[in-house]
Amino acid sequence: xxxxxxxxxxxxxxxxxxxxxxxxxxxxxxxxxxxxxxxxxxxxxxxxxxxxxxxxxxxxxxxxxxxxxxxxxxxxxxxxxxxxxxxxxxxxxxxxxxxxxxxxxxxxxxxxxxxxxxxxxxxxxxxxxxxxxxxxxxxxxxxxxxxxxxxxxxxxxxxxxxxxxxxxxxxxxxxxxxxxxxxxx
Amino acid sequence: xxxxxxxxxxxxxxxxxxxxxxxxxxxxxxxxxxxxxxxxxxxxxxxxxxxxxxxxxxxxxxxxxxxxxxxxxxxxxxxxxxxxxxxxxxxxxxxxxxxxxxxxxxxxxxxxxxxxxxxxxxxxxxxxxxxxxxxxxxxxxxxxxxxxxxxxxxxxxxxxx
Numbered sequence: 294x295x296x297x298x299x300x301x302x303x304x305x306x307x308x309x310x311x312x313x314x315x316x317x318x319x320x321x322x323x324x325x326x327x328x329x330x331x332x333x334x335x336x337x338x339x340x341x342x343x344x345x346x347x348x349x350x351x352x353x354x355x356x357x358x359x360x361x362x363x364x365x366x367x368x369x370x371x372x373x374x375x376x377x378x379x380x381x382x383x384x385x386x387x388x389x390x391x392x393x394x395x396x397x398x399x400x401x402x403x404x405x406x407x408x409x410x411x412x413x414x415x416x417x418x419x420x421x422x423x424x425x426x427x428x429x430x431x432x433x434x435x436x437x438x439x440x441x442x443x444x445x446x447x448x449x450x451x452x453x454x455x456x457x458x459x460x461x462x463x464x465x466x467x468x469x470x471x472x473x474x475x476x477x478x
Numbered sequence: 479x480x481x482x483x484x485x486x487x488x489x490x491x492x493x494x495x496x497x498x499x500x501x502x503x504x505x506x507x508x509x510x511x512x513x514x515x516x517x518x519x520x521x522x523x524x525x526x527x528x529x530x531x532x533x534x535x536x537x538x539x540x541x542x543x544x545x546x547x548x549x550x551x552x553x554x555x556x557x558x559x560x561x562x563x564x565x566x567x568x569x570x571x572x573x574x575x576x577x578x579x580x581x582x583x584x585x586x587x588x589x590x591x592x593x594x595x596x597x598x599x600x601x602x603x604x605x606x607x608x609x610x611x612x613x614x615x616x617x618x619x620x621x622x623x624x625x626x627x628x629x630x631x632x633x634x635x636x637x638x639x
Contacts, residue, residue, distance in 0.1 A: 401616065402614065410587060411587045411589060412586055412587065412588050412589075412613065414589045417601075417612065420610050420612055421521075423610050424609050424610060427610075428517070439561075439562045441563055441565070441566045442566070443565050444569075444570065445574070447608055448608050448609070448610075465608075472610070474610070474611075474614060475610040475611070476614075
């Protein structure tokens with residue numbers, strides 16, 4: 294609610310008159326020279342009227358939020374300092390600690406560590422590399438895209454002959470010795 | 479009595495959600511099935527491999543009926559986007575898996591992906607593929623107590639016979 298309050302103190306009123314005059318002259322220069330306008334300077338206060346608290350606060354605009362009114366939003370804040378003991382209890386609670394893994398084993402082939410239900414990373418990388426080379430050979434043999442054969446495939450290494458089980462299969466040659474972990478069957 | 483389930487509850491739903499829409503999910507799985515039939519071993523996120531496994535095995539089950547079967551041919555036509563693989567499916571994979579009753583694929587977990595997402599990865603392969611084996615079957619050593627006792631028992635039985 295906007296309330297116009299005429300200050301009672303003469304000094305305040307005089308000061309406000311001067312300020313108001315200056316303001317009007319700057320805003321409407323053509324009006325300058327006329328009489329002081331009918332409406333006098335006054336304090337416009339937002340909210341219930343305040344008693345002017347003294348000359349020191351005359352110049353301040355009272356548009357700042359007055360204390361203890363409905364326009365403030367209350368926020369939660371901690372009342373007391375949490376002690377280090379309480380903090381330690383919260384931070385070191387088992388639910389907040391990292392779980393220790395008990396499913397780590399040693400791979401029997403290469404000796405690297407692996408999780409029990411996961412393939413060994415080293416051995417898998419080895420197999421992946423060999424697969425990549427075999428697929429390069431297959432690509433060279435097929436020559437282009439969409440040439441999938443209608444017969445089985447068998448991979449033979451240096452110095453190996455196709456057995457009678459490999460009748461009618463497409464043979465892919467790899468130019469190296471057979472690795473120990475790739476058993477021919 | 480409530481006849482419909484609320485949208486936020488998913489009790490008992492078995493199909494995972496992938497991609498942008500159900501159609502996109504099927505397209506994703508279709509690409510994976512095509513890649514599996516072509517390369518016989520692929521490395522993908524575990525969830526996708528697990529989802530794709532059922533579709534791939536059902537496709538092989540239908541292919542075992544033979545390529546004269548209308549239903550099998552239509553399924554193979556939908557699921558394999560590269561049409562030379564339809565020949566491979568009916569002429570190579572169906573005879574290879576004829577003696578087996580089911581479980582034509584093997585799904586193994588590999589270490590998490592190296593990129594930023596550290597996704598759970600798996601490698602899915604068709605059994606009987608010509609590529610190097612991923613896991614070597616290990617037999618128990620002969621020097622364990624149980625194996626030594628069994629060996630002794632077998633020798634005694636042979637000597638008695």
